[in-house]
Amino acid sequence: MITHHLARPLRYVALTVLTLAAACSTTPRQAPTTAATAPGPAADSIVFRAASTGPWSPCEGLPGCTVLPVRGDAKTGPSEALFTLTAGTEFGKHWHTSPEHVVGVSGTIEWNVEGSGAHQVGAGDYLYYPGHAVHWGKCASTTDCVYYVLDDQPYDIHQGE
Secondary structure, eight states, X not given: OOOHHHHXXXXXXXXXXXXXXXXXXXXXXXXXXXXXXXXXXXXXXXXXXXXXXXXXXXXXXOXXXXXXXXXXXXXXXXXXXXXXXXXXXXXXXXXXXXXXXXXXEESOEEEEETTXXXXXXXXXXXXXXXXXXXXXXXXXXXXXXXXXXXXSSOOOOEEXX
């Protein structure tokens, strides 16, 4: 039995709960919003790399290939880089754990992806393939080929079959 001095507060609690329940069932739900904040300098920064001054480094295990890291750390996470292949340079079958996004900058690369065939990647062309996709190709131009690569995950390379 509820004593008289508790009856009034319990009525208010019950009435409040019922009111809130009714409001929740008749009010359309909206996604919560959060105020956007500008990233601080440590979170992101402007990056400029002059391809003409590098520093370009030889690609590991591929004569005729040089790489210019542009953003990120390829050993620990996502990264972006420019690559140059001298005219006629071929790269054998291989794959990466990370998906790759490729954009042609100059020249034409015959880029083969297992199960997808050959793609002629020229200036401004985009090619994406998922991680573990075996791929190979060559700089099919009479001039050097330059292309940009974004790896979503740390960079690794495995010989393909």
